[in-house]
Amino acid sequence: xxxxxxxxxxxxxxxxxxxxxxxxxxxxxxxxxxxxxxxxxxxxxxxxxxxxxxxxxxxxxxxxxxxxxxxxxxxxxxxxxxxxxxxxxxxxxxxxxxxxxxxxxxxxxxxxxxxxxxxxxxxxxxxxxxxxxxxxxxxxxxxxxxxxxxxxxxxxxxxxxxxxxxxxxxxxxxxxxxxxxxxxxxxxxxxxxxxxxxxxxxxxxxxxxxxxxxxxxxxxxxxxxxxxxxxxxxxxxxxxxxxxxxxxxxxxxxxxxxxxxxxxxxxxxxxxxxxxxxxxxxxxxxxxxxxxxxxxxxxxxxxxxxxxxxxxxxxxxxxxxxxxxxxxxxxxxxxxxxxxxxxxxxxxxxxxxxxxxxxxxxxxxxxxxxxxxxxxxxxxxxxxxxxxxxxxxxxxxxxxxxxxxxxxxxxxxxxxxxxxxxxxxxxxxxxxxxxxxxxxxxxxxxxxxxxxxxxxxxxxxxxxxxxxxxxxxxxxxxxxxxxxxxxxxxxxxxxxxxxxxxxxxxxxxxxxxxxxx
Amino acid sequence: xxxxxxxxxxxxxxxxxxxxxxxxxxxxxxxxxxxxxxxxxxxxxxxxxxxxxxxxxxxxxxxxxxxxxxxxxxxxxxxxxxxxxxxxxxxxxxxxxxxxxxxxxxxxxxxxxxxxxxxxxxxxxxxxxxxxxxxxxxxxxxxxxxxxxxxxxxxxxxxxxxxxxxxxxxxxxxxxxxxxxxxxxxxxxxxxxxxxxxxxxxxxxxxxxxxxxxxxxxxxxxxxxxxxxxxxxxxxxxxxxxxxxxxxxxxxxxxxxxxxxxxxxxxxxxxxxxxxxxxxxxxxxxxxxxxxxxxxxxxxxxxxxxxxxxxxxxxxxxxxxxxxxxxxxxxxxxxxxxxxxxxxxxxxxxxxxxxxxxxxxxxxxxxxxxxxxxxxxxxxxxxxxxxxxxxxx
Numbered sequence: 088x089x090x091x092x093x094x095x096x097x098x099x100x101x102x103x104x105x106x107x108x109x110x111x112x113x114x115x116x117x118x119x120x121x122x123x124x125x126x127x128x129x130x131x132x133x134x135x136x137x138x139x140x141x142x143x144x145x146x147x148x149x150x151x152x153x154x155x156x157x158x159x160x161x162x163x164x165x166x167x168x169x170x171x172x173x174x175x176x177x178x179x180x181x182x183x184x185x186x187x188x189x190x191x192x193x194x195x196x197x198x199x200x201x202x203x204x205x206x207x208x209x210x211x212x213x214x215x216x217x218x219x220x221x222x223x224x225x226x227x228x229x230x231x232x233x234x235x236x237x238x239x240x241x242x243x244x245x246x247x248x249x250x251x252x253x254x255x256x257x258x259x260x261x262x263x264x265x266x267x268x269x270x271x272x273x274x275x276x277x278x279x280x281x282x283x284x285x286x287x288x289x290x291x292x293x294x295x296x297x298x299x300x301x302x303x304x305x306x307x308x309x310x311x312x313x314x315x316x317x318x319x320x321x322x323x324x325x326x327x328x329x330x331x332x333x334x335x336x337x338x339x340x341x342x343x344x345x346x347x348x349x350x351x352x353x354x355x356x357x358x359x360x361x362x363x364x365x366x367x368x369x370x371x372x373x374x375x376x377x378x379x380x381x382x383x384x385x386x387x388x389x390x391x392x393x394x395x396x397x398x399x400x401x402x403x404x405x406x407x408x409x410x411x412x413x414x415x416x417x418x419x420x421x422x423x424x425x426x427x428x429x430x431x432x433x434x435x436x437x438x439x440x441x442x443x444x445x446x447x448x449x450x451x452x453x454x455x456x457x458x459x460x461x462x463x464x465x466x467x468x469x470x471x472x473x474x475x476x477x478x479x480x481x482x483x484x485x486x487x488x489x490x491x492x493x494x495x496x497x498x499x500x501x502x503x504x505x506x507x508x509x510x511x512x513x514x515x516x517x518x519x520x521x522x523x524x525x526x527x528x529x530x531x532x533x534x535x536x537x538x539x540x541x542x543x544x545x546x547x548x549x550x551x552x553x554x555x556x557x558x559x560x561x562x563x564x565x566x567x568x569x570x571x572x573x574x575x576x577x578x579x580x581x582x583x584x585x586x587x588x589x590x591x592x593x594x595x596x597x598x599x600x601x602x603x604x
Numbered sequence: 605x606x607x608x609x610x611x612x613x614x615x616x617x618x619x620x621x622x623x624x625x626x627x628x629x630x631x632x633x634x635x636x637x638x639x640x641x642x643x644x645x646x647x648x649x650x651x652x653x654x655x656x657x658x659x660x661x662x663x664x665x666x667x668x669x670x671x672x673x674x675x676x677x678x679x680x681x682x683x684x685x686x687x688x689x690x691x692x693x694x695x696x697x698x699x700x701x702x703x704x705x706x707x708x709x710x711x712x713x714x715x716x717x718x719x720x721x722x723x724x725x726x727x728x729x730x731x732x733x734x735x736x737x738x739x740x741x742x743x744x745x746x747x748x749x750x751x752x753x754x755x756x757x758x759x760x761x762x763x764x765x766x767x768x769x770x771x772x773x774x775x776x777x778x779x780x781x782x783x784x785x786x787x788x789x790x791x792x793x794x795x796x797x798x799x800x801x802x803x804x805x806x807x808x809x810x811x812x813x814x815x816x817x818x819x820x821x822x823x824x825x826x827x828x829x830x831x832x833x834x835x836x837x838x839x840x841x842x843x844x845x846x847x848x849x850x851x852x853x854x855x856x857x858x859x860x861x862x863x864x865x866x867x868x869x870x871x872x873x874x875x876x877x878x879x880x881x882x883x884x885x886x887x888x889x890x891x892x893x894x895x896x897x898x899x900x901x902x903x904x905x906x907x908x909x910x911x912x913x914x915x916x917x918x919x920x921x922x923x924x925x926x927x928x929x930x931x932x933x934x935x936x937x938x939x940x941x942x943x944x945x946x947x948x949x950x951x952x953x954x955x956x957x958x959x960x961x962x963x964x965x966x967x968x969x970x971x972x973x974x975x976x977x978x979x980x981x982x983x984x985x986x987x988x989x990x991x992x993x994x995x996x997x
Contacts, residue, residue, distance in 0.1 A: 307741055313953055322659055327932050327955045391622050420622040425658070425681050428934045430776050443709060445680055446625030488627035489679035490661070536661060 115146035115603055117517045117564045117577055118508055122470035125462050126407060128356045128398040132345050134278035134291035135248030138186040138238035147178035152599025160591035163547045164209035167200035185239040198226040203544055205266040205303055207258045214319035214421060214448055215368045215386050217301055217333050219264050219312060230256030246280040264312045267302040289345035297337040305329040316385055319421060319448040320485060320492040321534055321541035328372045337366035352402040364390040383439040384424040391418045405464045413456040421448025450485045473506040496530040496553045517564035526555040556587040574602045629677030630708050635715045636671035636687055647671050650689055657682040657933060680709050686947055687716055688979045698722055699980050703943035719944030723978045724924035725760045726882055729753040729809055731927060732961035732992040733872040734952045736829045743957050744826040745874050747819040749833055751994050753809035755976050762804050763797020766861060766883050767812060771915045773877030774930050774938045779904060785920045787881060788902055792862035792916060793840055807973045810837040811994045814870055816855035824850055830959040831992050840870035859890055862897060862916050874956035879940050881926040883918050920945060928982050948983025960989040
């Protein structure tokens with residue numbers, strides 16, 4: 088009941104922020120949201136005041152869809168297959184001088200044959216993951232995602248804006264030890280943009296809070312299982328119990344700055360962002376069935392993220408050339424708590440006593456990318472084709488200190504895509520082809536230990552991350568206007584197939600339908 | 605101007621990185637104290653292990669001629685260092701065991717004393733305490749058992765040998781740690797006979813069952829139990845409430861010499877709190893044994909001091925074999941048996957209700973006969989989480 092109530096509230100918000108909005112002048116098509124994304128570098132800066140800098144396009148969309156993913160080329164934390172159903176609505180709108188964006192998305196997914204993950208998003212929490220070694224689990228997830236931002240001018244020179252995001256959901260497994268993950272994520276980001284004659288200056292702040300509460304339960308009575316708390320690169324602690332609790336809490340603060348310079352048809356937007364995060368991880372167990380039941384501090388993960396992007400746009404009549412240079416550095420430092428279970432008072436109550444905190448884990452992910460895109464618009468300034476070519480370099484190094492373990496890899500991914508809209512008599516058709524090739528440049532792995540975690544998780548995951556693959560993809564969309572309404576009905580299908588050098592494969596297919604107006 | 609921009613940019617990028625940890629590794633220098641009778645020629649090359657108690661990994665090093673080992677780059681934490689040395693003499697294996705708990709938060713210099721011990725005639729081969737689960741999901745532990753084997757080349761008599769459960773379940777500090785060369789028992793059950801009535805051939809074993817039935821088939825059993833104890837040699841039986849403990853006809857009962865917290869049935873801790881020892885209590889018969897025990901009782905007051913309970917003290921020299929069974933790694937710090945009896949510890953990782961047991965490792969197979977490993981270090985000697993197979997059936 089609550090679920091439907093919440094969904095109803097979110098739907099209403101999505102609708103109020105735009106679903107009713109329609110300027111009636113432009114018949115938005117299947118590509119309009121892609122066009123806004125492609126033409127608006129400000130929207131990628133996380134500065135909500137940048138919403139006022141977007142092109143004068145205000146589409147809205149309702150949609151439902153399903154995705155199916157399957158195959159044996161996947162991360163060890165992913166299942167063999169996953170089916171997702173989603174409902175989404177999003178809209179841009181302008182009321183007088185107020186720019187609005189709102190989106191709501193509901194996802195329900197079933198992931199089959201999950202073997203190790205008890206953490207909802209293992210990539211996010213790496214390296215402090217919770218795993219077990221009893222495989223073939225099914226992970227059911229249900230998530231709501233609400234995003235919104237608004238922006239308006241303060242005066243002729245200054246725009247302000249505010250953005251927020253809220254994601255909440257649960258994930259649960261069907262086999263002992265069955266994890267129940269309650270996840271919530273909140274983001275809040277105010278920003279300003281100062282507009283000069285031929286330049287713009289922007290600044291924004293960001294606060295984020297992430298919370299994941301994992302309740303690992305063994306439903307079969309009087310049965311204990313082993314859960315592993317990974318510490319990085321094959322190191323772990325384990326506990327045998329019929330229940331286990333883990334709480335991830337992350338606070339994140341950050342800021343970003345933007346400078347845009349414009350001269351004639353040429354503009355350049357330089358964007359930098361810096362985020363600092365602190366994540367704490369605590370454990371616990373239930374008293375009646377466990378040999379200890381008090382809260383244990385497991386670890387702490389400090390993170391710093393630096394983003395530098397530069398986007399050069401050249402407008403030529405109906406075409407826009409855009410060159411984007413990207414650099415991102417994500418750095419994490421892990422600290423372990425050295426604790427021992429002791430009876431600390433006369434009542435003989437057990438507590439984990441902290442003896443020290445030791446920095447043990449360090450990782451650095453560096454990404455650099457070069458992207459070129461060519462946007463062609465029709466006479467109504469609606470996008471009719473998009474060409475994209477990119478090369479992205481990624482390097483990731485991880486170190487665990489004492490006993491020293493380390494691994495490193497670097498990959499280069501090149502991709503090209505071509506999207507085209509074909510206008511038919513009453514309807515229109517879009518087609519996109521995409522080809523991605525990732526190849527490994529270098530890798531190194533030095534692990535002294537050869538335990539079950541190394542064999543089952545660390546080495547296979549490293550193998551997956553360093554494996555070269557080729558991924559052709561295509562998608563088709565069909566759109567037809569409805570009678571007596573501005574609405575257009577659309578149907579989209581997309582397909583991607585990945586094949587790695589050792590012949591493992593992964594197929595992703597999706598189908599969605601809805602209304603755009 | 606341009607140069608300044610790039611310098612500022614580089615400083616910004618490098619300043620954005622978190623500093624790599626200063627990896628503080630400590631040195632642990634240990635000296636093995638061999639004692640006067642240790643063979644001089646064996647002092648060099650002795651294997652010394654250093655086990656991280658939290659993460660479970662084990663480092664090893666070998667002694668020099670002075671018995672010194674140096675571990676370097678050791679992460680801070682709680683460790684246990686162990687030394688084991690054995691040599692054969694006639695039909696016996698002689699063992700030296702040393703064990704030390706070490707807290708590493710700075711450079712450490714310490715010593716480990718080796719204690720002499722001799723492999724017993726009878727040893728515990730298999731100990732199944734975790735119990736199983738019924739089809740209704742209920743716990744079932746009546747299928748617990750202990751298997752004792754004659755690990756020598758000669759026939760020995762098992763009657764008069766007692767199974768002893770340590771007083772402490774190992775959930776806290778051992779109250780009796782101050783008692784020298786003595787263990788304290790809460791429960792003692794003895795194989796009946798005058799010392800010449802229960803012969804056990806070399807390599808043969810006897811099974812002491814909590815309830816000697818085929819647990820898989822018997823209406824009183826559990827179809828999901830992993831064991832058939834219908835041919836057990838002896839049975840734990842408590843005559844206090846006959847309806848609460850099944851007395852299987854044809855299977856002799858063990859003698860109840862001591863049962864401090866006497867309940868309606870014998871039950872070993874399914875989570876692993878029951879540390880066991882095989883002992884030979886002085887006395888030719890039940891009367892003499894009980895008289896000995898009566899003279900060696902140790903009082904313990906309850907927490908509030910309102911009640912005193914008496915337990916039995918047993919000299920280490922009476923112990924034939926001891927197996928330190930703990931709840932889990934977190935409770936291994938509450939080890940009860942001294943290193944000369946058991947330098948290690950073990951447990952069923954899969955936990956209670958798992959239907960798994962601990963079994964001694966095979967040392968060697970000679971002409972089809974298995975000799976089991978008994979270094980008096982349960983961490984080394986036992987396999988964890990194996991399927992129970994009483995008498996290898």
